[in-house]
Amino acid sequence: MDIRLIYYDFKNLKTYFYVPIFIIYLFIPVLSIGMVKMYGVENSKIMIFKEVEKFIPIISMWWTTFIFREYIEGDGNELLYCINKTGKIKSFQIFIIFLCYVLHVGILFLVGNIFWDNILFEFIKTVVQCFFFTSAIYVLIYTLKSTTISFMILLIYALFSLFINSKISQVISIFGNGDILIMNIISTKSLKILFVSTILFIIGVYKNKVFY
């Protein structure tokens, strides 16, 4: 797997490439500044991270979805699986796209670190949530053979978990909904999500392998 392919994958996205960039570097900072102005730096911290949680994990599947539209639904996509044997499994591509996203999220959190202390736990929690969505989209696109339907399913899941207050949504939700993060939460809930995400990723590799 050559890293230059991912460069062209991103280039092929055209304006779609800029959606996560816009969310990370413009929308969230503007939203945060507004909240800080309204509630002050310390009081706004939990509220800001609660809002951040509504966008960053979901948007983590954006690039994967649109890049993999070519791999799943593109005319002649079989060429991308048959030219060499090692090129059949796209897990490395998925992982690199995920890392690119995490890098941008990391920059956002690095800037956040100037204003708030101890946001490392928030960052770890967010990365784990992003990994969950990345793994889930990986499984779904190779199972359903449709990037749009896969994206919609995960979007509905996220909206249900975030905005519907029911017992089911509490059980299946990977979101913290403004919980104050302590080491205990990271080592229990986030670890569970990480475990589930890893299982999903492995299933994704299998589904990818049997795609053709």
Next chain:
Amino acid sequence: MLEVIKLHKSFKKKEVLKNVSLEFKNGIYGLLGPNGAGKTTLIRCMVNLYDLNSGSIEYCGSSINGNNDLLSNIGYLPQKFGLFKELTVYENLKYFCILKKIYKSRMDDEIKNCLISVNLEDRISHKVSSLSGGMIRRLGIAQAILGHPKIIIFDEPTAGLDPEERIRFKNIVAQINKDRIIIISTHIVEDVEASCNKIIIMNEGRVLKYGSSEEIKSEANGKVYEVEKNLNADEYWYVEKSFSRNEKTFMRILSNKKENLKSLEPTIEDGYMCIVKGI
């Protein structure tokens, strides 16, 4: 030499390829058959896209299954081609150069030469999305011939193309066929008639006939007749087509019974129909 040896391929309970054995030496081969004959499945097995249930595919005595060196010797144009439409023609081909692991120093020359072969050199900096359907198909041919593969496989290359583009395709094939195995899968008989040295006729997952166009034609010797349409059709007749001449309607029929009718010279299409329909 490329050999397909006793190949079986099933999807769940449906057997798509049944004991297919073929040999390919340098030259142009036409793979003919109706829709659902198993042509695309055979091709996908050849390009290592599908795992085989049994049998093998060998190139110069070595199995191609999972062999990257051999796989890089296969150029493939699928039925539909239109990947990475937002990239330029150059970037698109560069993508395939990287996939085919062509050395960086050779990439630019390779891309230029392939674009010259398919007459697209003036479009090198155009976006793929701005090209016509025929041009995109030619770009597909360019990616298939990148890296000088010894085997080139075209799956339904002329489907949906206008006559000019179809002629252009035949000319490109005639240009690139030296020291190579070229396999053209199609259900359009006239596409293979002009350019192929050997024709393989498939139906229902089996190879029915392997031979030159003359051998295919000879299958219809003494079986092609012309009759007026108002004659009562015999149940053994297979009506190929109806046509009008001098205000009368005639039928071109195939029949394996000796008929007291006007006999015609068989064409390759007649031979193909006789083989597929078992006439």
